Amino acid sequence: MRTAIYPGTFDPITNGHLDIINRACNMFDRIIVAVAASEAKKPMFSLEQRIQMVQAATGALPKIEVIGFDKLLVDLAEDLDAGIVVRGLRAVSDFEYELQMGYANASLKPDLETIYLMPNLQHAFVSSSVVRAILAYDGKVDHLLHPEVHRIIKAIKE
Numbered sequence: 001m002r003t004a005i006y007p008g009t010f011d012p013i014t015n016g017h018l019d020i021i022n023r024a025c026n027m028f029d030r031i032i033v034a035v036a037a038s039e040a041k042k043p044m045f046s047l048e049q050r051i052q053m054v055q056a057a058t059g060a061l062p063k064i065e066v067i068g069f070d071k072l073l074v075d076l077a078e079d080l081d082a083g084i085v086v087r088g089l090r091a092v093s094d095f096e097y098e099l100q101m102g103y104a105n106a107s108l109k110p111d112l113e114t115i116y117l118m119p120n121l122q123h124a125f126v127s128s129s130v131v132r133a134i135l136a137y138d139g140k141v142d143h144l145l146h147p148e149v150h151r152i153i154k155a156i157k158e
Contacts, residue, residue, distance in 0.1 A: 002027075004084040004115075007034040007073055011043040012153060013054050014131055014144055016123035020088040023117050025063050032080055033058060037070035044132050049156060056148035074109040085114045090124050 004024055010017060010033075024031045035050050043050065047068050058064040069076050073085065085105065087098050095116075102114035119126070126144050134141050135153070142150045 001029040002084065003030040003032065003080065003082040004028040004086050005032045005034050005073070005077055005080065005082045006086040007036060007069075007076075009036050009038040009041055009043055009128065010050050010054055011038070011041070011045055011128045012050065012131060012145065012149055013057050014123070014126045014128055015146065016088065016090065016119045016126035017128075018057055018146060019119040019123045020086065020117050021058060021061065021064065024086045025061055027115075028084065028086075029063065030065065031063050031086070032082060033064060033066045034073075034076060035066065035068045037068065044135070045153075045156070049152070053149045053152050056152060057146035059148075072108070074105050074112060077109065077112050083111060083113060085112060087114060087116050089116045089118050090127065 006021060006024060008017065021031065021033065033054050035047060035054055037047050045053070051066055051068050054066045058066065077083070077085065087102070089095055089098060098116060105112055105114060131141050131144050145153070
């Protein structure tokens, strides 16, 4: 069984993330969406809320498992017997950071492979930070999020 980890803060999970997850479902037997605690990033939503959003958005996908984590990704991969990390690339600016992280992970766990997937062009501009910026001004974000994620965010904000 080929297991891949798709790690991220997912603050919140966007349609761009879901596009990457759907593509990964075509490539792997099991995909673990690993929601990072990332307290240093000061997320808008709690870890529990982000896990709930990811579960709601991916509930119809049978290959998906959603977990939270607060450790090195290489240690998580070892714990879960996962040999592949999936990362999304939207723009050249993402590439430099992701390449650096991929090399760092490989230096710690040489058998851990990282693959990079580009989202569909319609989702290339979508990021969690864009969604958070729009949310800060009560702007329209429903076209950037899964309907269940949008519903959860509306309930949290009320």
